[in-house]
Amino acid sequence: MNINLPSEVDTVVVGGGTGGAAFAGMLAALTAGSVLLVEAGPDYGARESGDWPADMLSAKAIPLSHDWKLTDDAGTELDLPRARIIGGCSAHNGCTAARSAREDYDGWAEAGNPGWQAELVEPMLDWVHESLRVRRYRTEELTSAQKAFVNAGVSVGLPWADDLDDVTAGPGIGPMPVNIVDGVRWNASFAFLDPVRHLDNLTIVGDSPVRRVLFDGTTAIGVEVVGSDGERQTIRAGRVVIACGAYHSPAVLQRSGVGAASVLRAAGVDQTVDLPGVGENLLDHACVQLDFHGKDGLLEELAELEWNPDEQSLGRARSSQCDDGPYDIHVFMVAGANSGHPGLPPISLYGGAMRAKSQGAVRISGTEPDSALHIDHRYASDPAGHDRAVLGEALELLKSMTVVPELAAILGAQANSDRDPLNSVASYCHPAGTCKMGPADDPLAVVDATGAVHGVEGLYVADGSVMPDITRGNINLPIAMIGARMAAGLAGVSPAEAVARYRAAAK
Numbered sequence: 001m002n003i004n005l006p007s008e009v010d011t012v013v014v015g016g017g018t019g020g021a022a023f024a025g026m027l028a029a030l031t032a033g034s035v036l037l038v039e040a041g042p043d044y045g046a047r048e049s050g051d052w053p054a055d056m057l058s059a060k061a062i063p064l065s066h067d068w069k070l071t072d073d074a075g076t077e078l079d080l081p082r083a084r085i086i087g088g089c090s091a092h093n094g095c096t097a098a099r100s101a102r103e104d105y106d107g108w109a110e111a112g113n114p115g116w117q118a119e120l121v122e123p124m125l126d127w128v129h130e131s132l133r134v135r136r137y138r139t140e141e142l143t144s145a146q147k148a149f150v151n152a153g154v155s156v157g158l159p160w161a162d163d164l165d166d167v168t169a170g171p172g173i174g175p176m177p178v179n180i181v182d183g184v185r186w187n188a189s190f191a192f193l194d195p196v197r198h199l200d201n202l203t204i205v206g207d208s209p210v211r212r213v214l215f216d217g218t219t220a221i222g223v224e225v226v227g228s229d230g231e232r233q234t235i236r237a238g239r240v241v242i243a244c245g246a247y248h249s250p251a252v253l254q255r256s257g258v259g260a261a262s263v264l265r266a267a268g269v270d271q272t273v274d275l276p277g278v279g280e281n282l283l284d285h286a287c288v289q290l291d292f293h294g295k296d297g298l299l300e301e302l303a304e305l306e307w308n309p310d311e312q313s314l315g316r317a318r319s320s321q322c323d324d325g326p327y328d329i330h331v332f333m334v335a336g337a338n339s340g341h342p343g344l345p346p347i348s349l350y351g352g353a354m355r356a357k358s359q360g361a362v363r364i365s366g367t368e369p370d371s372a373l374h375i376d377h378r379y380a381s382d383p384a385g386h387d388r389a390v391l392g393e394a395l396e397l398l399k400s401m402t403v404v405p406e407l408a409a410i411l412g413a414q415a416n417s418d419r420d421p422l423n424s425v426a427s428y429c430h431p432a433g434t435c436k437m438g439p440a441d442d443p444l445a446v447v448d449a450t451g452a453v454h455g456v457e458g459l460y461v462a463d464g465s466v467m468p469d470i471t472r473g474n475i476n477l478p479i480a481m482i483g484a485r486m487a488a489g490l491a492g493v494s495p496a497e498a499v500a501r502y503r504a505a506a507k
């Protein structure tokens with residue numbers, strides 16, 4: 001083992017992404033106990049270290065240099081990006097920052113998760129918003145392509161909106177709220193770890209994938225980390241918190257013997273506790289996609305701008321299926337040459353089903369952190385046809401926008417026009433729900449409202465995988481709220497007091 005890891009801590013947090021960074025930073029600020037954050041990818045240190053790679057800092061586009069590169073069993077790469085780096089997916093995401101809608105959180109509480117109703121989570125959402133340094137683009141900052149997209153939305157009836165991160169806002173289109181500071185993607189590590197990196201009780205270690213949780217009977221007593229040389233090291237802990245994201249958190253649990261017997265047996269893992277919901281309830285915001293070649297000279301024109309990010313605006317609409325809140329469709333445009341995403345033409349328009357109901361699953365194929373995962377999103381497969389209906393309406397909305405002359409002139413000819421968007425539904429990269437939060441009598445519930453895994457002691461999950469139902473906005477901000485809120489709960493501190501004490505501890 002070539003990494004210096006402590007052999008015993010009070011709390012080990014596995015995964016330093018959005019949820020894990022917010023959880024670890026908050027817990028370290030609230031308690032005297034030792035907190036060890038172990039991350040599979042590198043920890044480049046604080047923002048000021050100067051060690052962060054330039055592509056991971058630039059918020060112009062989504063970099064893929066620190067991707068897990070998930071594959072299927074045959075080794076073919078899946079088009080499901082996931083970052084492997086401190087900060088997790090917040091270190092390579094699109095930086096759209098949204099608090100989602102009040103109804104989403106009230107729905108979590110109504111489903112048997114006390115404490116998660118909107119009025120109780122809002123103070124922590126406000127703190128997360130502030131910590132991620134969210135601001136709204138001004139209209140004059142939009143590229144000509146993004147302005148044309150917004151104007152096209154207004155032309156087809158979406159109200160102009162500059163409040164897209166408001167929990168009470170309805171349909172509208174306008175500049176995105178973003179967590180970008182001077183062109184830098186303000187990731188969860190900068191937001192939640194950097195202010196408390198100086199605390200003696202917080203240790204952050206990168207390049208340390210966790211293979212499994214260790215148990216004494218049904219009590220979690222630590223984790224097993226795999227070094228780059230393949231050597232395994234044991235860390236004993238009084239509390240184990242999994243925050244590896246919606247694909248990898250259920251995988252860690254399954255590798256640890258927590259899951260459905262059939263899934264564990266197929267992967268050669270002995271069962272510790274029967275929890276059939278682990279890896280089920282895989283949610284996302286399914287998207288339809290329309291691609292365009294862009295007008296002649298568009299890329300050159302964009303390249304001349306001082307600030308030319310690929311994404312800058314967002315629209316929200318309400319489909320005929322929407323019966324539980326203000327909107328259920330997102331439309332947005334990715335336009336530019338910055339993206340390293342393979343195979344994308346210069347412009348893609350997306351329409352997302354933000355209350356998609358189809359449920360997929362994640363299953364391990366083996367016992368190692370890098371064993372292939374079986375990920376099946378089953379997009380647009382819900383039996384009642386809800387998702388296909390919403391996606392159909394999103395597609396019609398997008399098509400109506402593409403014929404507005406100002407936007408049509410920017411888009412140029414359509415690319416991939418032989419592809420039916422409804423038969424090639426894309427991911428919004430917002431997987432959630434695979435360690436569902438819910439009461440013990442919910443057959444799919446994996447954790448309770450405090451994040452504690454049902455049926456075992458000392459084991460918690462604190463990331464996007466616990467969402468019982470996916471929030472209808474972009475999910476980074478809500479996931480940070482989940483992490484911080486669960487840490488406050490475990491420390492026995494109210495959210496308001498937790499924020500005050502974090503601020504007092506922060507540098």
Ligand SMILES: Cc1cc2nc3c(=O)[nH]c(=O)nc-3n(C[C@H](O)[C@H](O)[C@H](O)COP(=O)(O)OP(=O)(O)OC[C@H]3O[C@@H](n4cnc5c(N)ncnc54)[C@H](O)[C@@H]3O)c2cc1C
Nearest residue numbers: 015017019040088089093094095096210245464474475476
């Ligand atoms: C390309 C892309 C663009 C996106 N754009 C936006 C956007 O614009 N706005 C928005 O709100 N959301 C966006 N999202 C979604 C959002 O960023 C994620 O949902 C969020 O960051 C997930 O947080 P998490 O804590 O659940 O998981 P992650 O952030 O994925 O964190 C999990 C961490 O655990 C680590 N890990 C995994 N397995 C192990 C292991 N065995 N041992 C140790 N560590 C492990 C991973 O390396 C990772 O760092 C985007 C996502 C992607 C991929």
